[in-house]
Structure formats: structure tokens, C-alpha cells
Amino acid sequence: MDLVQTFFNWDVFVRTLPMLMQGLGKTLMLGFLSILLGLIGGLALALLRLYAPLVIRLITIAYIDIFRSLPVLVWLVIVYYALPFVGITLSPFAAACTALTMISSAYAAEIYRAGIEAVPRGQFEAAQSIGLSHYRVMCDVVMPQAIRLIIPPLTSNCINVMKDTALASVVAMPDLLKQATQAQALAANPTPLIGAALLYLMVLLPLVRLVGLLERRFARGRV
Amino acid sequence: MSVNTNEAGLFSSGVVDQVPSENGDQVIISLKHVDKHFGDFQALKDINLEVVQGEVVAILGPSGSGKSTLIRCINYLEPYDGGDIYVDRIRVQPGAELIEVRKDVGMVFQSFNLFPNMTVLDNITLGPIRVRGMSRGDAQARARELLEKVGITEQMHKYPSALSGGQQQRVGIARALANEPKVLLFDEPTSALDPEMVGEVLDVIKTLTDTGVTMLLVTHEMGFARHVADRVVFMEAGQLIEEGTPEIIFNNPTEPRTRAFLEAVLAH
Ligand SMILES: Nc1ncnc2c1ncn2[C@@H]1O[C@H](COP(=O)(O)OP(=O)(O)OP(=O)(O)O)[C@@H](O)[C@H]1O
Ligand SMILES: [Mg+2]
DSSP states (O other), rough: OOOHHSSSSSSHHHHHHHHHHHHHHHHHHHHHHHHHHHHHHHHHHHHHHHHHOHHHHHHHHHHHHHHHHHHHHHHIIIIIGGGGTTTTOOOOHHHHHHHHHHHHHHHHHHHHHHHHHHHHHHHHHHOOOOOOOOOHIIIIIHHHHHHHHHHHHHHHHHHHHHHHHGGGGTOOOOOOOHHHHHHHHHTTTTTHHHHHHHHHHHHHHHHHHHHHHHHHHHHHHHO | HHHHHHHHHHHTTTTTOOOTTTTTTTTEEEEEEEEEEEHHHHHHHHEEEEEETTTTEEEEETTTTSSSHOOOOOOOOOOOOOOEEEEETEOOOOHHHHHHHHHHHEOOOOOOOOTTTTTTHHHHHHHHHHHHHHHHHHHHHHHHHHHHHHHGGGTTSSSSGGGGGHHHHHHHHHHHHHHHOOOEEESSSTTSSHHHHHHHHHHHHHHHHTTEEEEEOOSSOOHHHHHHSEEEEEETTTTEEEEHHHHHHHOOOHHOOOOHHHHHHHTO
């Protein structure tokens, strides 16, 4: 009764729901944009990592390693609070999106690379032997096989990006978590926080289930 | 005037004059002083070989002698580091003309290497559509003809994994033929097959010898090589040590190493 009144207060929930939904909208937008850019950037990085001339390859390796080591929060704070000192001022959304994309593309790059490297040499050779260009070898033969292998880890990576969007609240972006903490302050009641947690779960639990399903499916069938 | 200059330009880079062999046939593959290293190890040593249009050449030799490396240099799956290779008068080297060479050179692999993400039909039409610029309809019509030729029309909508090894290799041959190549390279096409399937693949290769396509065949099927080859070359330790007609190589090789090899393989 008391506990329910405190954590699951219906009145508070109804009153603060519009705020939460606004936050959810921002969170999803940030998440999807960062995921999309991260997937594209990751592919580009993976291809550079594998096929670019030595110098570019080394730079790419350094990039990938650095951004896989750096905590997301640290990089986000640097992008938002430190870059203005060199004249680059980003909105909270832009800063969060930049930071998340830069880091998720580094992770995605390693996943793509593993997928491409798992495609047997003979596939590249057969594709080259019929006269396909490098681009066609990758598009028609290698990537379709690599993607099937890496859909589960790539989906996992997307989940991580979506979760990391909550860090954007640190740079005052009105995302779901930020909105929830503000609503909590206004209502002097923690129900909005519980509401936010439930909304995160609603978005992410199905994705987590999906990864499990995909993993089992790909483990069963051959490529 | 300007037209002439253009024409000269068109045929200049990488294209040499037609080289007729002594008996007037057109040389389609020419290797001159070809060397190939893997690190410090020299896998090919000063290889010289000319193959004329329509010729069937069997390449024999012990394991590790460089047979695969040799034929893989011809379509530049393996870069060579010394000498020259020409296919139909185009020098085999990186660059735009490599695609031209590969259009003209089909390859059949020991482990088939069919594309598992495509149906049999798509495996065969990929080259003609992407490389020859054929329409899908034309490419499929051609693929059907080829599948008929190799005897597996019923399987064309299946994926390679649903086929037996012998069937997969026959698709591999159809795919290699799809670009209407002038040259076919075979790298031990039957070595990965169960014994009962070797025959069906050799039969298909046999039918190709009458079509005028030039073939280089690396094989351990001595009987077959002797039967279909116009010429046999023998390799050892990265060198081409002997060549001749099948009769000469199999009955009366001059090199003791060739003799020893043949005695060892033919013994069982
Ligand atoms: N990618 C490579 N890296 C290093 N060494 C290699 C490589 N490929 C081949 N070699 C070496 O080059 C030599 C020739 O190899 P190749 O595959 O051409 O022999 P082969 O005559 O085809 O033998 P087999 O009958 O076993 O197929 C061998 O000693 C092999 O170890
Ligand atoms: Mg070999």
C-alpha cells in the first residue's frame, strides 16, 4: 500500500506520462540515428581496416582500438564540454549522437571484419575468377554471406547503443531518463523513474529476445 | 589522322602482336620466365609455357610442386613476381584489363567454391549479368543450356548445399563456362569427390575437349590425363621439367624424376 503509493503511484504516472513519452521519442530518435550511422560507419571502417593502403589501415586500427577502449560517458563529456574550447559547440542531441556513433561504429567495424574474414577464401577467388570487380565481389558474394553470420552480434551492438542513449541525460538532452528525473523532482515521487525503466524494457526486451532467436536460428542452419 | 592515333592508342597498352606458334596456331596463353615467391620460398622458377588455341594441356607433378600456383597465376588469383603472362595477347597484371582476362578465363576449383547464398541458376548467371552485361533473361537462357550440357537442369532452383559433390562440380563447370571463356583452368576438379562421382565430372570435362576451348588441367587422374590431353607437362619443385605428348610422357619419359613419379602413382 505505502510501497505501491510510493513507487507505482497511478496519479503521478498519468500526470507525468506525456513528459516521459516526449523523452522516449528523443531517446528512440537518438538511438536509431546513432545505430544507423554506426552501422554505416562501421562497415566503412571495416573495409578500410581490411583493404586500405597500410597507412590508412594503421590509422583505422588505432581509431577502432581507441574507441573500443574509451568509456562512452567519458567521450560524450569530452565532445559536449571540451570541444567548445576549440570552437566546436554541439547541441546536446548532436553531441550525444556524435559520441555514440563514433563508439558504436568502432564496435560494429570489428563485427563486420569478423564476418568478412569468416567467408572462405575460395568464395573471394571464385568471385574474382568470373571477372567481378572488387565492389561486386563484396556486394554480390561476400557481404551477403558475412551479414548472415553477424546479424546476432550486430543486433547485440544495437541494443548496447540504445541503452547508452541514457547517458545523453548527462549532457542535458531531454531524453527518457532526463525527463523521468525531472518529472520525479516535480512530482516529488519516484514513479516516473519506474515508468521510464518500464519503457526502456518495452523497447529493449523484444530486441534481446530477438538476438537469442537469431543466434539459435543461425546456429542451426548452415550459411 | 586522329582516328589512326586513337586506334594505335587503343591497342597499345598491354597488348602485344599476335604470336603464331611454329605450326601457325594462335598462342592463347603465354608464360615467359615466370617466377613466384611466397616470402623466401620460390614456388615457381622460370616457367616458360605456350598454349595454343584449343589445346588441352595436363599438368602433372608431385604435391607441392607448384601446379596450383602456376594456373592461379594465369588469372592472377596469385600475383607473380617475375616474368610475363599473356592471355590472348593481354598481359596479366593488376588494372582494368585484368577483368578482360578473367572474362576469357574460366576456373574450376577443387572444392567447387559455389556461392552458397545463391541458387544454382544465379551462380551461373552472375558472371554474364555483372561482367558481360547480359540481360537477366538472356543469361538465364544461356544458363539453362549450360546446365543441360552438364546434365543437371532439374536442380537449377536449388541451393548448392542441396546438391551432391558431383553435381556441385558440374555446376562449377557450368559457371566457369558462363562467360564463354576462351580458356578453362581446372585445379584438381575431382580430388574432393567421392570415387563414385568422379566419372560423371570427368565425362563432362571430356565433352568440353571437342568444343575448341583451351584447357589447362591439373589432375591426379592419370588415365584421364593421358586420354584427353594433347600435351602433358610435368612439374617438380616449382620448375617445368618435362613436356610432351601423353604417349611420350607416359611411355617413355626422359627425366628420371618424371619416371619415378609416374611409377609411384601408377603403381596403385
Ligand atoms: N599462400 C601460400 N603461402 C605460402 N606458401 C604457399 C602458399 N601457397 C602455396 N605455397 C607453397 O608453394 C608450393 C607450391 O604449392 P602448390 O599449391 O602450387 O602445389 P601443388 O603442386 O598444387 O600441390 P598439390 O598437388 O598438393 O595441390 C608448396 O610448397 C606450398 O607449400
Ligand atoms: Mg594444388
